[in-house]
Amino acid sequence: MPDPASNPPSPATAKSMDEIMALCKRRGFVFQASEIYGGINGFWDYGPLGAQLKKNLRDAWWQDVVMNPCWGRTGPSGERVRTVPLDSTIIQHPRVWQASGHIAGFNDPMVDCRETKQRYRYDHVQVFTRQGTTSEAPMFAFVLGTETENRQRKKAEKKFDMKMEVVALSDIAPADWPKVLAPHAEAIGTLTEPKQFNLMFKTYVGATAGEDDVAYLRPETAQGIFVQFKNVVDTTRVKIPFGIAQTGKAFRNEVTPRNFTFRSREFEQMEVEFFCHESEALDWFSFWRKWRMEWWESIGLAGENLRLYDTPQKDLAHYAKAGSDVEYRFPFTAPGFGELEGIAYRGDFDLRQHAEHSGLKDNLKYFDMTRGEPLPNGQPKGEKYFPHVIEPSAGLDRGVLAILCEAYTKDASRPSPEIMRFHPRVAPIKAAVFPLVNKDGMPEVADRLHAELQGRFGRSGFIETDAKQSIGKRYARMDEAGCPYCFTVDGDTLTGQTVTVRDRDTGKQDRIALDKVGGFLAGKLGA
RNA sequence: GCGGGCGUAGCUCAGUGGUAGAGCGUCAGCCUUCCAAGCUGAACGUCGAGGGUUCGAAUCCCUUCGCCCGCUCCA
Numbered sequence: 001m002p003d004p005a006s007n008p009p010s011p012a013t014a015k016s017m018d019e020i021m022a023l024c025k026r027r028g029f030v031f032q033a034s035e036i037y038g039g040i041n042g043f044w045d046y047g048p049l050g051a052q053l054k055k056n057l058r059d060a061w062w063q064d065v066v067m068n069p070c071w072g073r074t075g076p077s078g079e080r081v082r083t084v085p086l087d088s089t090i091i092q093h094p095r096v097w098q099a100s101g102h103i104a105g106f107n108d109p110m111v112d113c114r115e116t117k118q119r120y121r122y123d124h125v126q127v128f129t130r131q132g133t134t135s136e137a138p139m140f141a142f143v144l145g146t147e148t149e150n151r152q153r154k155k156a157e158k159k160f161d162m163k164m165e166v167v168a169l170s171d172i173a174p175a176d177w178p179k180v181l182a183p184h185a186e187a188i189g190t191l192t193e194p195k196q197f198n199l200m201f202k203t204y205v206g207a208t209a210g211e212d213d214v215a216y217l218r219p220e221t222a223q224g225i226f227v228q229f230k231n232v233v234d235t236t237r238v239k240i241p242f243g244i245a246q247t248g249k250a251f252r253n254e255v256t257p258r259n260f261t262f263r264s265r266e267f268e269q270m271e272v273e274f275f276c277h278e279s280e281a282l283d284w285f286s287f288w289r290k291w292r293m294e295w296w297e298s299i300g301l302a303g304e305n306l307r308l309y310d311t312p313q314k315d316l317a318h319y320a321k322a323g324s325d326v327e328y329r330f331p332f333t334a335p336g337f338g339e340l341e342g343i344a345y346r347g348d349f350d351l352r353q354h355a356e357h358s359g360l361k362d363n364l365k366y367f368d369m370t371r372g373e374p375l376p377n378g379q380p381k382g383e384k385y386f387p388h389v390i391e392p393s394a395g396l397d398r399g400v401l402a403i404l405c406e407a408y409t410k411d412a413s414r415p416s417p418e419i420m421r422f423h424p425r426v427a428p429i430k431a432a433v434f435p436l437v438n439k440d441g442m443p444e445v446a447d448r449l450h451a452e453l454q455g456r457f458g459r460s461g462f463i464e465t466d467a468k469q470s471i472g473k474r475y476a477r478m479d480e481a482g483c484p485y486c487f488t489v490d491g492d493t494l495t496g497q498t499v500t501v502r503d504r505d506t507g508k509q510d511r512i513a514l515d516k517v518g519g520f521l522a523g524k525l526g527a
Numbered sequence: 528g529c530g531g532g533c534g535u536a537g538c539u540c541a542g543u544g545g546u547a548g549a550g551c552g553u554c555a556g557c558c559u560u561c562c563a564a565g566c567u568g569a570a571c572g573u574c575g576a577g578g579g580u581u582c583g584a585a586u587c588c589c590u591u592c593g594c595c596c597g598c599u600c601c602a
Contacts (some may be wrong), residue, residue, distance in 0.1 A: 018595080026538050026552080030563070032593075038575060039593045110600080112528060119528070192528085199602075219602085255528080255600045263601080317602070332595090345591075415562050421531045436560055468554095472562030479562095491560055507562075 008060055017331040021260060023418060027480055029404065030261060042257030042265035045402075049481060052428035052461060054268075054400050058247055060299055060425055061270045061394065066245050070291050076283035077239065083243035083272060084236055088224025090249060091205065091215050099357035100223045100350065102200060102216075111169070112192045113182040120183065122194040125169040127180060128156035139180045141169060148183035155181075170194075172479065198489050199249045201265075217251040222391060224248075225273045226350045230364055240366055240387055241276035247263065247396065259332045268396040269387055275387035277368065278348070282322070284390045285345040289324045292343055292392050296326050296399075300423030301406055305329040307337060312371045319349035326394075328402040340402055341394035348386035355386070407482055414507065415472060420482030421505055424525050429483035431459040434474050435491040439465040446489045448518060449499070453487075456518055460525060479504055485524060487517055 011056055024030040028047030032039040046054055062085075064071060076108040097103045112119050120143060128140040138159065140152035156164050169191075172180065178189035201217035204210070218224065225244045232244055247270045254263050256359045259266075276284050311323035324346040327337035355364035365384045373379035407420040424430065433450040435442035450465040464483065466474050471488065476484055486502040493514060495501050500509045501520065512520055 021594090022538060035593090036573095037592090041593070100602095104602085110528080112599085121600090199600095252601085258595090260594090415564095417563090434561095438559090440560085442560090470559070470562080470564055472564065474563090475561080476563040488561070502561080509561075 001162075015331045015408055017260065017405075017407060019410070019418075020331070020405060023408065023420075023480065024404060042263070044261045044264055044397075049428045050400070053403070053422070053426060054396065056426040056428065056461060057299065057399050057403065058396055059269065060296075061396075062245075062247065063296060064245075065270070065272060069243070073289050073291065076282060077241060081243070082238065082241075083245045084232060084238060086225055086228060086230055086232065086244050086246045087248070088221070088246060090218050090251075091203065092218060092224060092227065094215055095357055096218055096223050096227055096354075097219075099202065099353040100226075101353070102223075104221055111194050113185055113190050122170060123168075125183070126166050127169055127172060128160070128164050129167055130160045131163045131165050137179070139167075139172065139176065141180050141191070142183050143495075144392030146183070152181070152183065180247055185358070198321075199253050199255075201253060219248050219252050219492075220250050220393070221248045221269045221271050222273060222393065223350070225271070226354055229273075229275070229351060229354075230360070233366060239370075240368055241274065241280065242270045243274035245270075245272045247271075257462070259330070259338075260273070262330065262332070262338060262399050264397060267398075269398050270394040270399075272390075272392050272422045274390040274392070275366070276390065277371070278388045280388065281347075281388040285322055285343070288390050288392050289343045290484060292341055292394070293326055295341060299403070301328060301402055301428055302478055303406070305406060309337065317344075319347055321345045321347050328398075328405070330402065330405055334461075338397050338398070339395070343390065343391060343392045344387045346391050348388050350389060351386045366385075414479075416479045419479040419489060419504065422482040422484065424484045427482050427484050428461055428523060429478065429481050430457050430485075432464040432466065432474070432478050432483050432486045434465065434471060434486060434488045435467050436471055437487050440491070441494055442491075443467050445493055445514075449489065449514065451488060452518060453521065456519060457525065475502060475507075485521065 021030075027049055029050035031045045033043035033045045043432050066083055066085045069083045073081060075081050086122055091111045096105075109127065110119050111122050124143050124331060124494065125141050126144055128142070130137040140156045140159075140474045142148040142152040179193060180191055181188045182190045200219050203217060205213045205215045219299070225246055229244070248268065248270050249266060251266050254265055255409050257263050257265055260521065272288075274284060274288065289308065293306075295369050296306060305328055307327050307329075309327050311320075311325065316323050318413040324343045325339045326341040326343070329335070330338045332338075351364055355361055358364070362384065363385050366387050367382055367384050369382045370380060371383035395437070402427060404420075407422045409419045409421050410417055411419060422428075432455055433446050433453065445466070446465060454463040464478070466477075468474075475486060484503070484504045486504075488500045488502065488509075490500065492511070497514045498511045500511050501515060501517070502509045
């Protein structure tokens, strides 16, 4: 009888991240990047099964977002969702990142306190000093708007007899830093030099490039979409509302890469920028918010470990009007959640920024012929505007990690205690075909069935076959690799033209006709 | 960037100054008519890396890299 006062562990919290990571290594899902050289902080490679799993997830997104957008649903305006794909470059013109705000916003110098181990944003720290600072007077540093302000003010008032002023830490001469009392410190002079944090990866364009040729690896794929918005509109007959979708690598020099692949410095995004008229934007935001949640559920994350979380207004970026996150309760975040995808209503911020910085100005606006006052001939006059944007931005690697965590199951009652319960759509191995024993004509039948299934389903994932060792071992291996169905050729196959199909999740077996195997698998894989 | 923990075979780990080990996995052969079964055999190690102390270092010291946890950060 469990203690009712204690919270029962959720399935995710009960899972051990160490065990999941060990399985990922052992079965070739995830390897440390450059491992034989000692690894490199914040980078991970996908092994054979992981690479296929990741591709399956990316393909599922592409199919459901680009090729059959939102499963054919109609949006708030009553017409089917339309999106078009794009593949823009990792390296863009440096001014793209000026326009987007990343060059300004991605560089926050920090100072550390040697005594208290606290870290502060350099530009947030101010100091109380005596008016007309004398060389001996101490300085009381504080962080604006925190309790340190009052505490340090009291000290300063006592010391300076009310004759004091407030100066930014950045305006204090380096020679005076030894006199600064850090916000939480007891001793003076404990603050380190400001340290620059460059969250964008810098590179140089051109074989003989110098400092004039600095460029950046994109920290998000989104800006490539905004930059090509006009070309897409001019060349593809798209009409608002519509989306532009793109998957691709992005790079961020995270301060602290942590938690397996969750916060990596090189990662892959799956993003849509959905353009619409301001009057419909909130409806589209609701539409995407709801559908993206359903999509993650559809690929195997349904359950209490997935949630849709609305960003509080105070936490939104300055340009954002609304935001929701699809979040997963990872073993390392439990009982909290970690973000898989952010759905943001960004207003018209990005297109306006690029209109301004590129000099295109109003030429970057969209001309909507369905809006505006009716003309004498009955047609609308049209309206020129910057479309508003809904941005569902998903992390592919985080999706893979969530799927790995969700799929990992430990069942001590089974001969093979570790099972990866992948949804068949994303499972890297779709099916396996075994001869029960490696003789009596069974291998030949198994080979034929394997060839048939590979020809029909090999485009969506691996179809395995294996005749070595005991059947139990082969089933166990497939459980660890997450293969949903195993077909076994046995003595009855030779006489009755049937095989057994074993279900990974239950271990149960059914007998089906040899010539129905393809149809059975097609039904299960949704192919 | 700070603090703590850890790093030995593919995985899990033992080995605290004296010949690098175990279990599992992997591979080969035999056997095998449904769940990591059995028998026989085999391969696999920069003991994370570099330096130092020592007659001798996986073991002690220094430096460094990586992973995990906590702080911090996350436009």
